[in-house]
Amino acid sequence: MIKVICVCGARPNFMKIAPIIRAFKESGKFETLLVHTGQHYDKKMSHLFFDELNIPKPDINLEVGSASHAVQTAEIMKRFEPVILEHRPDYVLVVGDVNSTIGCGLVAVKLGVKLIHAEAGLRSFDRTMPEEINRVLTDSISELLFVTEQSGVDNLKKEGVNSDKVHLVGNVMIDTLLANKEKADKSDILEQLGLEPKEYAAITLHRPSNVDDPEKFEQIIAAFEVIEKEMKLVFPIHPRTRKNAEGTELGRRMEAMKNMLLIEPLRYLDFLCLTSNAGLVMTDSGGIQEETTILGVPCMTLRENTERPVTITEGTNRLVHITTEDILKNYRDIRNGEVKGTIPHLWDGRAAERIAEVIEKAEIRN
Ligand code: UD1
Numbered sequence: 001m002i003k004v005i006c007v008c009g010a011r012p013n014f015m016k017i018a019p020i021i022r023a024f025k026e027s028g029k030f031e032t033l034l035v036h037t038g039q040h041y042d043k044k045m046s047h048l049f050f051d052e053l054n055i056p057k058p059d060i061n062l063e064v065g066s067a068s069h070a071v072q073t074a075e076i077m078k079r080f081e082p083v084i085l086e087h088r089p090d091y092v093l094v095v096g097d098v099n100s101t102i103g104c105g106l107v108a109v110k111l112g113v114k115l116i117h118a119e120a121g122l123r124s125f126d127r128t129m130p131e132e133i134n135r136v137l138t139d140s141i142s143e144l145l146f147v148t149e150q151s152g153v154d155n156l157k158k159e160g161v162n163s164d165k166v167h168l169v170g171n172v173m174i175d176t177l178l179a180n181k182e183k184a185d186k187s188d189i190l191e192q193l194g195l196e197p198k199e200y201a202a203i204t205l206h207r208p209s210n211v212d213d214p215e216k217f218e219q220i221i222a223a224f225e226v227i228e229k230e231m232k233l234v235f236p237i238h239p240r241t242r243k244n245a246e247g248t249e250l251g252r253r254m255e256a257m258k259n260m261l262l263i264e265p266l267r268y269l270d271f272l273c274l275t276s277n278a279g280l281v282m283t284d285s286g287g288i289q290e291e292t293t294i295l296g297v298p299c300m301t302l303r304e305n306t307e308r309p310v311t312i313t314e315g316t317n318r319l320v321h322i323t324t325e326d327i328l329k330n331y332r333d334i335r336n337g338e339v340k341g342t343i344p345h346l347w348d349g350r351a352a353e354r355i356a357e358v359i360e361k362a363e364i365r366n
Helices: 012-028 045-051 068-085 097-112 130-141 148-160 173-184 190-195 214-227 239-245 248-257 268-276 287-295 324-336 349-364
Strands: 003-010 030-036 093-097 114-120 145-148 164-169 200-204 232-236 259-263 280-283 297-302 316-317
Touching: 003 068, 003 349, 012 068, 012 114, 012 268, 012 280, 012 349, 030 068, 068 097, 068 268, 068 297, 093 097, 097 114, 114 130, 114 349, 130 268, 130 349, 145 190, 145 349, 164 316, 164 349, 173 268, 173 287, 173 349, 190 214, 190 268, 200 287, 214 248, 214 324, 232 268, 248 259, 268 287, 280 287, 280 324, 287 297, 287 316, 297 324, 316 349
Parallel strands: 003 030, 003 093, 093 114, 114 145, 145 164, 200 232, 200 280, 232 259, 280 297, 297 316
Antiparallel strands: none
């Protein structure tokens, strides 16, 4: 048996780890242990995803919680080390680009355990983004790198990563989307919120570069104040964003918008139903750019760059500068035109199976 410790920690990790754990189980050749770092801990940011996505209960929860980057990452490392020492896995598998990804990855390689990174190679080339640092560092210490799109393969080549380690397998987040689409279609979230398909825009915002900077945040809110006159806005608000807005003038302006529904973070199936039926999505998330590409829903990414360029070259995504003017210009373009996209190579729901196959073959070679 191939013994793998799989790590998850923050909300976008859960939909990535779910199909991988399933594929390992179906292969019959893996013994897996699931570790949740506890980076995200609210019911709405964590537990609900395990039930809906049929992820087994984590074997171990490190319960690190929120803190500064240094403290959070250090706590993850301190608490993960004894887990490896006790269980001595063949591999540690990490997903995505959050602090749990690099924290656990670093602990693994320091103890001589091979690291696997799913969603490797993505680069925004913006080193002020905490996730970019996590990506570059995790990839540089990984033994097997599973990539979602060709740009990732090209980036790793340029960084000198041995091509034997790099495998273009598709996108595990899309595995989860395709596996759950039918169930999500049955969600009653639109009725609950009084929405008609295509007649609203769904919003998510949580990047520090947008919501920790009051000037940028204000530019975005000012654009929403114009758009809500024409289209309902639904905004499941991330805890970071809520904290920043609470008790401020911007928070009051958000609450004053008659056509803006400010709601709690949604569970996976409800959120997928909400985005599938939206006329438009405005986001600064990474994964949502990919999900809207598969769903064929127009997406405005409120960021200066993306580490997922295929969502623009092939999908329905576009980058929008953080100014009221640019947000409104792009909004009008989309409303007046037609947005069409195609499905990126290998985004077919089978990425996790491919990951399991590659690891099995690598083990035979060793
Ligand atoms: C983290 C990831 C980011 C990812 C995002 C998805 C890093 C560096 N960032 O950012 O890449 O896109 O998750 O959500 O790993 N909080 C709660 N409840 C929770 C979790 C957080 O209230 O369950 C609050 C805390 O006040 C915390 C803040 O939200 O300080 C931010 O949480 P944190 O985990 O530090 O970063 P995110 O912004 O969520």
